[in-house]
Amino acid sequence: MVSPVERELQNLATQFLLHIAERPEQKAFLVTCPRAGEGTTTILSRVGLALAEISRLSVLLADGNLRSPEMHAVWGVPLSPGISDALVEGNLEAAIQRTRCPSLSLLPAGNPCANPMELFLSQGFKDAVVRLRQKFDLILFDSAPLLVCKDALALGSGLDGAVLVVRSRFTVRRSTQRCLEMLSDRGIPVHAAVLNRKRRQVPKLFMTLFNLQE
Ligand SMILES: Nc1ncnc2c1ncn2[C@@H]1O[C@H](COP(=O)(O)OP(=O)(O)OP(=O)(O)O)[C@@H](O)[C@H]1O
Ligand SMILES: [Mg+2]
Numbered sequence: 001m002v003s004p005v006e007r008e009l010q011n012l013a014t015q016f017l018l019h020i021a022e023r024p025e026q027k028a029f030l031v032t033c034p035r036a037g038e039g040t041t042t043i044l045s046r047v048g049l050a051l052a053e054i055s056r057l058s059v060l061l062a063d064g065n066l067r068s069p070e071m072h073a074v075w076g077v078p079l080s081p082g083i084s085d086a087l088v089e090g091n092l093e094a095a096i097q098r099t100r101c102p103s104l105s106l107l108p109a110g111n112p113c114a115n116p117m118e119l120f121l122s123q124g125f126k127d128a129v130v131r132l133r134q135k136f137d138l139i140l141f142d143s144a145p146l147l148v149c150k151d152a153l154a155l156g157s158g159l160d161g162a163v164l165v166v167r168s169r170f171t172v173r174r175s176t177q178r179c180l181e182m183l184s185d186r187g188i189p190v191h192a193a194v195l196n197r198k199r200r201q202v203p204k205l206f207m208t209l210f211n212l213q214e
Contacts, residue, residue: 027136029159032146037170040142040145051138056103057137058137059139060135068144083125092128143155153183163191165193166193166195168195170197
C-alpha cells in the first residue's frame with residue numbers, strides 16, 4: 001500500500017509532469033530554500049525518484065550546492081568527479097553517475113571550488129547545461145540556500161525556473177517573501193513551493209505544491 005508520504009511525493013511529481021508537458025521547452029529547474037536545513041536535498045531526491053518512476057522521462061539530479069554538497073551522500077556515490085571537475089577537465093559525461101533507478105542519473109558537485117558563483121556564471125557551465133538539456137528530459141539542480149549566498153541566483157538565472165522549499169514551523173514568512181523577491185528580481189520564475197515537514201496530518205513529511213503564479 002502506498003503511504004501518505006509517498007502519495008504526496010507522487011502528487012508533487014505528477015503536478016511537475018503536467019507543468020512540463022504543457023511547456024516542453026522547460027526542462028532545467030533550480031530547487032532552493034531560504035536557509036540551510038529546510039529540506040532541499042531531501043525533497044529534490046525524493047521527488048526526482050518519484051518523477052523517474054512514474055514517467056518515461058530520463059531525469060538528472062545535479063548537485064549545485066558546491067558549498068555544502070550532500071546529494072552524492074544521499075545516493076551513495078563519490079563526490080568526484082562532478083560538476084566542478086567536469087568544467088576543469090572538459091569531460092561532463094564521466095561525471096554523470098547511474099543510480100539504482102535506470103532512468104535517474106546523478107551529477108555530483110565535484111571537488112570543492114574556490115568561487116561557485118563565478119563557476120555558475122561561466123561560459124563553460126552554460127555550455128554544460130546546453131549539453132545536459134540535450135541528454136536528459138528533466139534536470140533538477142540542488143543549490144545553496146538563497147539567504148546564505150548568491151550561488152543559487154547565479155545558477156538559477158541560466159535555468160527555466162525554480163521550486164522553493166520551505167520548512168513548516170521553521171521558515172519565517174519574511175524569509176520566504178525575501179526569497180520570492182530575489183528570484184523575481186533576477187527574472188527566475190517560481191513555479192512551485194513545497195512546504196516540508198508539515199506535522200498536522202502526517203508526522204514526518206507532508207508537502208504541498210501550489211502555483212504561485214496563479
Ligand atoms: N520531511 C522530512 N522528514 C524528516 N526529516 C527530514 C525531512 N526533510 C528533511 N529532513 C532531514 O533534515 C535534515 C536537513 O534536510 P536536507 O539536507 O534535505 O536540507 P537542505 O535544505 O538540503 O540543507 P542544506 O542547506 O544544509 O543543504 C536532513 O537530516 C534530512 O534527512
Ligand atoms: Mg542540501
